[in-house]
Amino acid sequence: MQKKFGLSRRGFLMSAGAAIAAPTMAFSGGGSGRPAPRVASASFNPDVDLELVCRRDQVPILPGRPTQVWRYAGNLLKGPANTLASSPDSYLGPLMRFVKGQKVRIRLRNDLPEQTITHWHGLHVPMDADGHPTAAIEPGETYVYEFELRNRAGFNFYHPHTHEATATQVYHGLAGGLIVEDEEERALGLPSGEYEIPLVLQDRSFDDANQLAYWGGMHRDMFGFYGDRVLVNGRPDFKLDVASRAYRFRILNGSNARIYKLQWDDGTPLTVIGVDGGFWRSLNGAPM
Structure with missing residues (x-):
């Protein structure tokens, strides 16, 4: 059925779909059509700047032979000393601790043998900082996240969001906790x-x-x-x-x-x- 604007319903849906499918992102060379990994912005001045590396490792979990795992390793470049707390005897990624209102930059490097990307489960962040599967990076690449913490105090979860590999990558060790603090929480005097x-x-x-x-x-x-x-x-x-x-x-x-x-x-x-x-x-x- 034709609409008064001269565009059929089918034509409208096709046009809308084309608009949605054309994000304003830079693309890598070689004709692959894959979005280039996001880089640090010169205009973004972070309160917290850290590296997060996805890599292979081995840890003692059960008595005897160490277990081969994939894990996150963190390195704090700028920010409060308690931002990262590692567990050397565990495969889990470092516990992250942020404060509402902080500007955060995270440089995710992929040292795994396959694509990966990390999602900040529960955080209110811009689309290009959400870790969508289409943003997955290849081995050796780095993806830079930049966002301001807008969440209320809570305990959140960071993990891979890789297309058709989220379950296996989480299972093999890529997971960690992320704490957000705020003034409301501090005023309650909870155990700390x-x-x-x-x-x-x-x-x-x-x-x-x-x-x-x-x-x-x-x-x-x-x-x-x-x-x-x-x-x-x-x-x-x-x-x-x-x-x-x-x-x-x-x-x-x-x-x-x-x-x-x-x-x-x-x-x-x-x-x-x-x-x-x-x-x-x-x-x-x-x-x-």
């Missing part, structure tokens, strides 16, 4: 320092040589992969000596498909104060 404990939960399976096993089959294809062993912060035997006082646990489900129901073994109730999007709020709008 040694009494604030991030916990990353993941299920994994291992073969007889202590290597990560990602078995296939119809069940995995339909419902996702379920491992036969639960790791906490990358460890199968995670233990924590605690004092008789209140603690704050920041809990992240970094599994591929598994959902957890958490409780204390003696039935003591857990108090949930927030989710990755921020604190729970009372009816009058104040944090609970």
